[in-house]
Amino acid sequence: MAANKTLLMLPGDGIGPEVSAEVTKVIDWMDKRRAISFDIEQGLVGGAAYDAHGVAITDEVMDRAMNTDAVLFGAVGGPQYDNLGWDVRPEAGLLRLRKEMDLFANLRPAVTFDALLEASTLKPEVIRGLDILIVRELTAGVYFGEPRGMQEWQGQERCIDTQSYTKAEIERVAEVAFDLARKRGKKVTSVEKANVMKTGVFWRQTVTALHGAGGYADIELGHMYADNCAMQLVRNPNQFDVIVTDNLFGDLLSDCAAMLTGSLGMLPSASLGAVDGTGRRKALYEPVHGSAPDIAGEGKANPLAMLLSFAMALRYSFDLQEDADLVEQAVQDVLSEGKRTADIMGTGGEVLSTRQMGDAVCAALDRRAA
Numbered sequence: 001m002a003a004n005k006t007l008l009m010l011p012g013d014g015i016g017p018e019v020s021a022e023v024t025k026v027i028d029w030m031d032k033r034r035a036i037s038f039d040i041e042q043g044l045v046g047g048a049a050y051d052a053h054g055v056a057i058t059d060e061v062m063d064r065a066m067n068t069d070a071v072l073f074g075a076v077g078g079p080q081y082d083n084l085g086w087d088v089r090p091e092a093g094l095l096r097l098r099k100e101m102d103l104f105a106n107l108r109p110a111v112t113f114d115a116l117l118e119a120s121t122l123k124p125e126v127i128r129g130l131d132i133l134i135v136r137e138l139t140a141g142v143y144f145g146e147p148r149g150m151q152e153w154q155g156q157e158r159c160i161d162t163q164s165y166t167k168a169e170i171e172r173v174a175e176v177a178f179d180l181a182r183k184r185g186k187k188v189t190s191v192e193k194a195n196v197m198k199t200g201v202f203w204r205q206t207v208t209a210l211h212g213a214g215g216y217a218d219i220e221l222g223h224m225y226a227d228n229c230a231m232q233l234v235r236n237p238n239q240f241d242v243i244v245t246d247n248l249f250g251d252l253l254s255d256c257a258a259m260l261t262g263s264l265g266m267l268p269s270a271s272l273g274a275v276d277g278t279g280r281r282k283a284l285y286e287p288v289h290g291s292a293p294d295i296a297g298e299g300k301a302n303p304l305a306m307l308l309s310f311a312m313a314l315r316y317s318f319d320l321q322e323d324a325d326l327v328e329q330a331v332q333d334v335l336s337e338g339k340r341t342a343d344i345m346g347t348g349g350e351v352l353s354t355r356q357m358g359d360a361v362c363a364a365l366d367r368r369a370a
Contacts, residue, residue: 004037005318008068010045010061013090014291015301015354016074022303022358023072023310026327029362033369034323041068045097046076046090046291056093065097066282070317072310073097073286078293090291098138101282103271104169105176106136106250107312108288110237110257110267115335118346119262127237127260133184134243134257135177136250138271140169143247163199165246170206172274177244178216185241187220191229191249203246230256258288265289265302265343268309270316283317285309299353302341304331307361330364 007027011020030036043061044052056076065071076090086092097103112120112130120127145162152158174190181188190207192200204223211221224232226249232239233256245253258267265287273282287305295301308331315324338349339360345351352360 004039006069007038007040007313008043008061008064008071009040010043010065010071011048011074012045012076012093012291013047013078014075014293014296015289016046016076016291018296018299018301018354019287019303019306020072020074022354022361023306025358025362026307026310026365029365030323033365036320036323045073045093047078047081049093050081050084050088050090054088056088056090057096062096062100065101065284069280069283070313071097071101071284072306072313073284074306075287075289075291077291078296095143097284098271099144101271101284102139102273103282103284104137104139104274105173105272106134106138106254107176107180107270107272107316108134108136108250108254108257108267109269110134110254110261112261113266113332113335115332115338116262116266116344116346119344120260121262122234122260130237130260131184132237132240132243132257133180134245134250134254135173135180136254137165137169137173137244137246138250139247140165141247163197163246163248165199165202167202167206170203171210174207174210174244175214176272177242178211178214178219181219181242182216186218187222187241189222189224189229189240189243191224191226191243191245191253193226193249194223195225199246207244226253229253233257233260254288262344265341266304266308268305268312270309270312272316281317283313285313285317299355300342301354302343303354303358304341304361307331307358326365326368327361330361330368333364333367334360 011017045057081090110132112127117124142161142163145164148161150159177188192203194200194204267288271284275281311324311327314320340349
């Protein structure tokens with residue numbers, strides 16, 4: 001390759017460093033067996049950054065994130081940081097990354113592995129073959145709208161958050177959903193609360209207009225209220241292909257969809273920015289699970305979501321489709337062999353530590369590449 005690809009690794013807090021360490025094994029395997037090399041930098045984020053610098057992310061790390069090909073993010077947070085101020089709490093580092101990198105489209109796949117059907121609380125016949133992609137708007141909506149905070153109102157205190165969207169913010173995330181659906185099942189379900197929210201009405205109108213005028217006649221478009229969508233996800237999830245929704249509903253629905261698969265420890269995500277003039281887009285990849293401070297340092301964390309997040313980086317940032325498939329197939333192989341971490345352990349099988357699971361995936365990659 002003419003030049004190495006660049007990766008910024010931000011392991012963060014809790015189990016973040018443990019699962020991130022397993023990604024480096026796969027990256028080393030890619031270098032040795034596939035001649036795909038990455039220049040890797042490490043940085044602090046979240047509580048780790050606060051402990052060292054008094055902020056959730058430094059300007060220097062933020063600058064590196066803006067100028068790398070992709071960011072691999074672990075997890076942030078822990079009970080020791082619960083009483084910190086709003087601007088320096090660990091989560092502020094992730095929010096700053098999303099906002100300043102303008103990572104407006106969050107991709108959260110919910111895919112069931114046949115070997116893990118028993119790990120879900122739903123009946124196997126309900127979730128078998130599940131393959132949903134939730135596209136969540138990530139940089140606007142109620143998490144970023146102004147005004148927000150405490151106010152005096154009619155002689156008492158009240159606290160407000162503001163749900164706000166522009167037409168451009170809705171259109172660009174809907175375009176991502178339509179484009180991805182074209183490579184999948186050609187079906188998009190747009191989710192909002194148009195029955196009670198003005199922003200929901202605007203969202204539905206904007207997505208409908210884009211579908212008609214944007215050259216997406218080959219894509220089936222449906223609309224659904226967010227509460228009904230939550231119900232349908234546990235009733236008949238296979239009716240969905242791509243779901244596109246706002247920041248708040250996307251946060252809730254993606255976690256709901258995640259548990260259809262049996263474990264948050266299995267699910268990756270990608271947060272993408274717009275394509276620039278060189279064809280490059282800023283991107284951050286992270287597992288859906290949190291920092292899990294209760295098991296941090298015990299070797300119990302499931303690294304598969306982090307490894308699958310790296311597979312998404314191969315696919316969306318580096319256009320290495322075959323190599324992304326290879327990592328995903330290796331994960332499937334390990335699960336089919338009955339190897340599990342504790343969070344996905346059912347009856348029978350072999351319980352592996354975090355490190356052992358990373359080694360098992362690399363061994364599966366060896367077999368696939370033989």
